[in-house]
Amino acid sequence: MNLKGSDEKHYIDKYLREDRMPHIWCPGCGLGSILHCFLSGLIKTGISMDKVVVVSGIGCTGRVAGYLKLDSFHTTHGRAIPFATGLKLANPKLKVVVFSGDGDLIAIGGNHLIHAARRNIDMTVICVNNFNYGMTGGQLGPTTPLTARTTTSPIGNYERPFNVPYLAAASGAVYVARWTSMHVRRLEQTITEGLLKRGFSFIEVISPCPTVYGRMNRQPTGLDQLRYYRENSVIRHGADPKEVDIDLNGKIVVGKFIDIERPTYSDLLDEVVQKAFEPELPKPDTSKKRATVAGSTPK
Amino acid sequence: MNRDEIILSGLGGQGIILAGYILGKAASLFDKKNATHIQDYGPEARGGACRTQVVISDSKISYPYIDNPSVLAVMSQEAYTKYSPRMRQNTVLLADEDLVKLKKSKHASLFAVPATRIAQELGRVAVANIVMLGFIIAITKVVSVEAMKKAVFESVPKGTEELNMKAFDRGYSYGLEKLKTVKGEEK
Amino acid sequence: MPRVGPLVGEFFMNGDTACAEGAISAGCRFFAGYPITPATEVAERMSARLPEIDGIFVQMEDELASMNAILGASWAGVKAMTATSGPGFSLMMENLGLGVMLETPCVLANIQRAGPSTGLPTLVGQGDMMQARWGSHGCYSIIALSPSSPQECYQLTIKAFNLSEKYRLPVLIMSDEIVGHMSEKVVIPPPEDIEIFSRRKPTAVPEEYLPFEPDADLVPPMANAGEGYRFHVTGLTHDERGYPVMTAEAQDRLVRRLVQKIEQNKTDIIDIEEDGIDNAEVVVCSYGISARVSQFAVERARDEGIKVGMLRLVTVWPFPEETIRQISQRVKAFVVPEINYGQIALEVERCAGGAADTILVPNMGGSAHRPETIIDAIRGAVR
Numbered sequence: 001m002n003l004k005g006s007d008e009k010h011y012i013d014k015y016l017r018e019d020r021m022p023h024i025w026c027p028g029c030g031l032g033s034i035l036h037c038f039l040s041g042l043i044k045t046g047i048s049m050d051k052v053v054v055v056s057g058i059g060c061t062g063r064v065a066g067y068l069k070l071d072s073f074h075t076t077h078g079r080a081i082p083f084a085t086g087l088k089l090a091n092p093k094l095k096v097v098v099f100s101g102d103g104d105l106i107a108i109g110g111n112h113l114i115h116a117a118r119r120n121i122d123m124t125v126i127c128v129n130n131f132n133y134g135m136t137g138g139q140l141g142p143t144t145p146l147t148a149r150t151t152t153s154p155i156g157n158y159e160r161p162f163n164v165p166y167l168a169a170a171s172g173a174v175y176v177a178r179w180t181s182m183h184v185r186r187l188e189q190t191i192t193e194g195l196l197k198r199g200f201s202f203i204e205v206i207s208p209c210p211t212v213y214g215r216m217n218r219q220p221t222g223l224d225q226l227r228y229y230r231e232n233s234v235i236r237h238g239a240d241p242k243e244v245d246i247d248l249n250g251k252i253v254v255g256k257f258i259d260i261e262r263p264t265y266s267d268l269l270d271e272v273v274q275k276a277f278e279p280e281l282p283k284p285d286t287s288k289k290r291a292t293v294a295g296s297t298p299k
Numbered sequence: 300m301n302r303d304e305i306i307l308s309g310l311g312g313q314g315i316i317l318a319g320y321i322l323g324k325a326a327s328l329f330d331k332k333n334a335t336h337i338q339d340y341g342p343e344a345r346g347g348a349c350r351t352q353v354v355i356s357d358s359k360i361s362y363p364y365i366d367n368p369s370v371l372a373v374m375s376q377e378a379y380t381k382y383s384p385r386m387r388q389n390t391v392l393l394a395d396e397d398l399v400k401l402k403k404s405k406h407a408s409l410f411a412v413p414a415t416r417i418a419q420e421l422g423r424v425a426v427a428n429i430v431m432l433g434f435i436i437a438i439t440k441v442v443s444v445e446a447m448k449k450a451v452f453e454s455v456p457k458g459t460e461e462l463n464m465k466a467f468d469r470g471y472s473y474g475l476e477k478l479k480t481v482k483g484e485e486k
Numbered sequence: 487m488p489r490v491g492p493l494v495g496e497f498f499m500n501g502d503t504a505c506a507e508g509a510i511s512a513g514c515r516f517f518a519g520y521p522i523t524p525a526t527e528v529a530e531r532m533s534a535r536l537p538e539i540d541g542i543f544v545q546m547e548d549e550l551a552s553m554n555a556i557l558g559a560s561w562a563g564v565k566a567m568t569a570t571s572g573p574g575f576s577l578m579m580e581n582l583g584l585g586v587m588l589e590t591p592c593v594l595a596n597i598q599r600a601g602p603s604t605g606l607p608t609l610v611g612q613g614d615m616m617q618a619r620w621g622s623h624g625c626y627s628i629i630a631l632s633p634s635s636p637q638e639c640y641q642l643t644i645k646a647f648n649l650s651e652k653y654r655l656p657v658l659i660m661s662d663e664i665v666g667h668m669s670e671k672v673v674i675p676p677p678e679d680i681e682i683f684s685r686r687k688p689t690a691v692p693e694e695y696l697p698f699e700p701d702a703d704l705v706p707p708m709a710n711a712g713e714g715y716r717f718h719v720t721g722l723t724h725d726e727r728g729y730p731v732m733t734a735e736a737q738d739r740l741v742r743r744l745v746q747k748i749e750q751n752k753t754d755i756i757d758i759e760e761d762g763i764d765n766a767e768v769v770v771c772s773y774g775i776s777a778r779v780s781q782f783a784v785e786r787a788r789d790e791g792i793k794v795g796m797l798r799l800v801t802v803w804p805f806p807e808e809t810i811r812q813i814s815q816r817v818k819a820f821v822v823p824e825i826n827y828g829q830i831a832l833e834v835e836r837c838a839g840g841a842a843d844t845i846l847v848p849n850m851g852g853s854a855h856r857p858e859t860i861i862d863a864i865r866g867a868v869r
Contacts, residue, residue: 017718050714066720068718071717072717074718075584076721079554085518086554086558115546115551273538276487280489323670324498328497334671336670361782
């Protein structure tokens with residue numbers, strides 16, 4: 001995109017697929033800001049852009065992968081994390097990022113999320129939470145606050161939502177943070193930090209969905225939602241993730257909650273392999289001698 | 300076409316499947332015959348009746364199943380009750396005499412061995428399957444002794460080779476003795 | 487523990503283990519799976535073998551994850567496979583479709599057990615043959631191979647990898663519980679005697695690379711992630727650039743090619759084994775363990791003087807339509823034994839087009855056919 005009245009390019013443009021603009025996101029949606037924060041945060045890491053791979057699932061956030069001029073995968077609903085696990089384990093040199101929504105990562109992909117966190121796969125997950133399924137028209141999701149209205153909870157939600165940072169932390173994530181799409185500088189900084197963190201880092205970004213969720217819950221414009229974030233966000237670094245639930249139109253605790261060290265999946269694998277085997281792989285043995293393999297005789 | 304059809308049976312945990320595997324391996328890799336090994340698979344592996352089927356043939360084996368075995372080895376009462384009705388007129392029946400109460404008058408060709416007791420004497424009841432293998436080979440000669448020894452040595456857990464070779468030898472010599480004295484007329 | 491490296495020589499091993507060894511010979515260095523009888527032995531063997539040859543074995547949380555993980559690994563440039571059975575195969579259908587859509591080389595072994603649902607977990611079935619063909623939603627073509635012995639489990643797994651790399655799609659190995667659990671001699675040749683095909687790499691510079699622009703064989707060259715091509719791929723209907731295009735025209739163009747790249751290359755893909763077809767009055771057509779039992783029945787029937795041929799489908803999908811059509815002009819009937827209530831028999835009937843009868847010999851699963859059942863069907867067919 002050219003800046004108005006100028007031929008000058010914005011510094012993130014070269015990482016966007018300009019031939020795919022305009023994007024599909026609604027006016028007032030937070031995804032544009034978050035994508036910007038991601039790219040500027042990524043640039044600051046100094047990681048080679050050729051090694052960055054972005055994997056998305058399905059939904060509005062799922063479209064992020066398609067706008068990035070990086071190796072990017074738009075997979076099936078909920079499956080971004082296992083797909084990314086395959087990429088990362090098969091080529092540890094890749095910097096793997098999962099960029100997807102709350103429905104994709106917490107509902108249909110919830111099982112994959114907790115297991116990737118448990119294994120401490122070295123990847124960064126950016127979970128954009130707009131409290132509902134935006135793309136399909138605003139249905140109830142696993143993060144919808146109690147009593148909130150959606151198209152499948154027209155009389156008010158009576159399901160208790162997940163506290164997303166608590167879920168990630170309890171499952172084993174070594175880095176857990178939350179911001180809203182209004183906190184652009186802090187989000188950018190957190191993204192840089194999360195990308196440089198070894199292990200499973202998880203960043204939740206609360207984001208407006210004025211078209212459906214906002215309209216049904218008395219915040220009908222993106223601006224209304226950003227105003228709500230400004231007035232109700234409480235920065236509390238190191239807060240106990242147990243205590244960062246979000247009530248309908250209530251306070252939003254933001255900040256960096258978890259930043260710990262734990263061996264990654266690959267660290268532990270390497271350790272076990274080094275202990276189990278001699279360092280050298282033998283030359284292919286053509287003398288027709290039979291070799292036995294651990295566990296090769298029937299039980 | 301020579302086709303030996305061997306059923307080994309007993310209880311899960313006795314090493315029946317491994318015994319069948321060793322037999323098939325010996326025939327296939329060391330006697331250079333065709334052999335198939337099938338295991339009954341499932342909860343049986345953990346304590347119930349257990350069976351393995353080994354077919355050994357000079358020609359290609361297209362059908363790996365055994366309806367009526369030419370050799371039947373039983374290491375439990377349940378296995379005996381279940382599989383002995385499937386015997387042919389001339390099926391060679393081999394049994395662990397301490398574990399199976401046999402209707403001796405019914406069988407024309409019966410050979411009994413205290414396989415488990417011999418294994419106990421050797422210090423490990425777990426090698427009863429290999430004692431039985433030695434016995435089977437002495438009586439039936441379905442596989443050569445040399446092939447069996449190689450297969451046993453290669454297939455048992457590392458560190459237990461010596462004990463298992465001893466177990467095989469004990470079963471084998473018990474079988475040779477048995478042939479001298481009774482020649483299959485234990486009635 | 488010393489590292490074993492590639493095996494060479496003669497082994498007495500079961501079909502599942504041989505399948506794992508075939509994968510290793512083919513260059514597979516990534517396995518993701520979830521334990522399920524009777525496919526577990528493939529995973530167990532891989533868990534023992536891959537770490538020592540610097541490969542990755544990962545046990546995932548379910549079969550959905552397993553299938554996705556191998557797709558991801560393949561895009562990272564590593565040959566990858568999974569193995570499953572019954573309910574696990576159903577779960578893998580979702581992302582088998584993604585593999586087809588993203589044109590991702592990988593191998594999925596289904597060691598079939600009897601269903602529906604949990605069915606008979608430890609006993610044989612061949613009830614997933616149509617699921618293999620049509621199991622994921624939408625329209626596509628697939629390749630499926632069916633081994634009849636542990637030796638063939640080894641060889642067809644190599645072939646499956648080669649075909650998947652050549653035609654850029656998931657290739658299915660439709661084995662079964664009996665073949666998977668049966669031990670038999672398996673000969674593993676030295677690596678230099680094994681023919682290996684790896685995906686064609688793009689020749690275009692990254693700026694000009696179109697990830698879905700096909701070559702003459704309708705297969706696009708494939709860049710791996712991290713090589714600087716900065717490509718985008720999506721499960722949505724897409725154009726040559728890999729960009730989503732939500733039109734009937736784009737759909738037509740893409741799906742036609744996905745189907746045609748298999749249909750157009752059928753002669754290269756299809757492998758069948760014929761025995762005594764030329765002067766046969768009746769032909770038994772089967773696959774997997776059922777083909778083995780059929781062979782036994784055919785030989786007995788020949789002893790009775792019946793002119794019976796044997797057609798074994800090594801490749802089940804794409805279906806050898808032309809072969810069946812030609813044979814149907816000269817024989818009275820096809821006899822089709824399979825461990826289901828008629829799946830491949832429907833294909834045989836379709837291709838015979840009324841020129842010859844199709845006699846199904848069904849078996850609901852739990853055991854192989856009794857040879858007498860097949861012999862009776864052969865006798866009935868010539869009567």
